[in-house]
Amino acid sequence: MTSSDKPENASDTAAAEPTSVAARDWATASADPQYRAAVVDLLGALAYGELAAFERLAEDAKLAPTLEDKAELAKMASAEFHHFERLRDRLAEIGEEPTRAMEPFVAAYDGFHKQTAPSDWLEGLVKAYVGDSIASDFYREVAARLDSDSRNLVLAVLDDTGHGGFAVEKVRAAIEADPRVGGRLALWARRLMGEALSQSQRVVADRDALSTMLVGGVADGFDLAEVGKMFSRITEAHTKRMAALGLAA
Amino acid sequence: MTSSDKPENASDTAAAEPTSVAARDWATASADPQYRAAVVDLLGALAYGELAAFERLAEDAKLAPTLEDKAELAKMASAEFHHFERLRDRLAEIGEEPTRAMEPFVAAYDGFHKQTAPSDWLEGLVKAYVGDSIASDFYREVAARLDSDSRNLVLAVLDDTGHGGFAVEKVRAAIEADPRVGGRLALWARRLMGEALSQSQRVVADRDALSTMLVGGVADGFDLAEVGKMFSRITEAHTKRMAALGLAA
Numbered sequence: 001m002t003s004s005d006k007p008e009n010a011s012d013t014a015a016a017e018p019t020s021v022a023a024r025d026w027a028t029a030s031a032d033p034q035y036r037a038a039v040v041d042l043l044g045a046l047a048y049g050e051l052a053a054f055e056r057l058a059e060d061a062k063l064a065p066t067l068e069d070k071a072e073l074a075k076m077a078s079a080e081f082h083h084f085e086r087l088r089d090r091l092a093e094i095g096e097e098p099t100r101a102m103e104p105f106v107a108a109y110d111g112f113h114k115q116t117a118p119s120d121w122l123e124g125l126v127k128a129y130v131g132d133s134i135a136s137d138f139y140r141e142v143a144a145r146l147d148s149d150s151r152n153l154v155l156a157v158l159d160d161t162g163h164g165g166f167a168v169e170k171v172r173a174a175i176e177a178d179p180r181v182g183g184r185l186a187l188w189a190r191r192l193m194g195e196a197l198s199q200s201q202r203v204v205a206d207r208d209a210l211s212t213m214l215v216g217g218v219a220d221g222f223d224l225a226e227v228g229k230m231f232s233r234i235t236e237a238h239t240k241r242m243a244a245l246g247l248a249a
Numbered sequence: 250m251t252s253s254d255k256p257e258n259a260s261d262t263a264a265a266e267p268t269s270v271a272a273r274d275w276a277t278a279s280a281d282p283q284y285r286a287a288v289v290d291l292l293g294a295l296a297y298g299e300l301a302a303f304e305r306l307a308e309d310a311k312l313a314p315t316l317e318d319k320a321e322l323a324k325m326a327s328a329e330f331h332h333f334e335r336l337r338d339r340l341a342e343i344g345e346e347p348t349r350a351m352e353p354f355v356a357a358y359d360g361f362h363k364q365t366a367p368s369d370w371l372e373g374l375v376k377a378y379v380g381d382s383i384a385s386d387f388y389r390e391v392a393a394r395l396d397s398d399s400r401n402l403v404l405a406v407l408d409d410t411g412h413g414g415f416a417v418e419k420v421r422a423a424i425e426a427d428p429r430v431g432g433r434l435a436l437w438a439r440r441l442m443g444e445a446l447s448q449s450q451r452v453v454a455d456r457d458a459l460s461t462m463l464v465g466g467v468a469d470g471f472d473l474a475e476v477g478k479m480f481s482r483i484t485e486a487h488t489k490r491m492a493a494l495g496l497a498a
Contacts, residue, residue: 048316051316051319051323054307054327055310055311055319055323058303059307059308061304066348067300067347067351067355068348070300071300071333071337074300074303074304074330074333077307077327078303078326078327081323081326082327084320084323098316099316099317102316
């Protein structure tokens with residue numbers, strides 16, 4: 001395979017060449033139908049994740065004790081919506097129907113949010129912060145394994161996350177004011193992480209193309225052990241963040 | 250009063266000069282404390298209106314039958330949030346505490362939305378469309394009466410409304426498919442307008458500075474008859490839009 005531009009649907013190329021996927025652009029890398037399907041899955045999963053996050057953050061903004069707090073959560077929600085737009089537009093650009101790409105992931109995200117509806121403002125803040133951080137970690141892990149065009153998109157969306165920082169200060173202040181709050185929120189954060197992992201496993205089990213990419217069938221350097229390591233790194237980063245927040249994770 | 254820049258808090262100026270407010274900039278016009286208070290009220294009312302609209306549109310997006318429809322309503326919600334940001338930032342820029350400026354209007358907007366929670370997707374669409382259109386009409390009416398800086402802000406926010414157009418097609422199709430839907434939605438639109446007018450009256454009755462500006466005490470050309478005419482124009486435009494939608498208003 002050369003690095004020159006190829007029509008997206010070219011199928012006369014050898015997919016499993018040793019050339020790094022990360023060194024190819026989309027036109028070249030997507031000639032492999034399995035890689036293409038995996039990226040469509042990935043973009044669909046990320047896109048619906050952002051739309052669902054928009055909806056839940058907007059919902060959780062109702063729990064805000066002040067107008068300023070409400071505006072902060074609304075700002076995160078709006079940022080998630082713009083991520084959704086970029087991912088959806090990219091799906092359309094590569095000739096995929098965005099709705100069809102998102103649909104396989106609706107049940108997992110909706111299940112996650114249904115299981116983790118915050119019962120008060122602090123739980124909402126912890127969820128916003130944890131969700132935002134885990135999403136960033138995951139985007140960063142995955143980006144490195146993608147063709148250059150897909151990577152640039154994922155990094156651009158990633159670059160615009162990190163709105164969760166405002167939550168840290170509020171949560172820390174609440175724990176200082178009443179240390180028992182810390183125990184309750186630590187349990188809550190653990191439940192969030194557990195639910196996120198269990199929904200991720202469900203997705204990995206259901207989606208062949210995506211899983212194959214993650215375990216190294218198509219993209220670079222991901223075997224089953226590597227996926228395990230990725231989950232460990234994400235969990236470790238979560239634990240550190242919780243400790244910084246004053247929560248035992 | 251000269252047209253040269255003045256400190257915002259200068260109080261040594263004659264407020265009721267015949268010079269048109271519309272010909273002045275904020276620095277000059279706001280030297281009149283009553284005009285200043287009226288604009289702060291107006292920006293506070295618009296800002297909270299946008300934040301409340303964000304919240305309700307995001308909520309109504311849940312009623313969407315498809316992911317595409319959900320994304321359309323989420324897009325409107327996100328646009329409202331950005332309007333909120335501009336208005337809030339302007340309040341801060343002129344040295345006002347945004348939350349304090351918004352608070353007097355929370356009850357009216359929350360009351361409106363509480364009284365007009367859509368019971369299904371079509372009611373949500375009609376509300377999004379009607380709300381967006383009335384907001385545009387009102388912004389346009391008010392902009393002409395403001396100092397040049399406030400006017401530019403209001404027109405910039407106005408310029409970015411009109412996301413409600415997508416609702417028209419959907420509502421019209423639903424009425425064609427089942428004409429009885431038209432009767433129900435016509436009643437609904439009438440209720441929306443009635444509730445909006447009754448909450449506006451409540452605000453006008455409560456807020457001295459704003460009302461005085463609207464009835465011509467400070468700004469240009471608004472006397473009580475003129476306010477009545479403004480409401481008539483907005484109601485008429487609403488009626489025309491409803492007719493275009495296939496609804497008797």
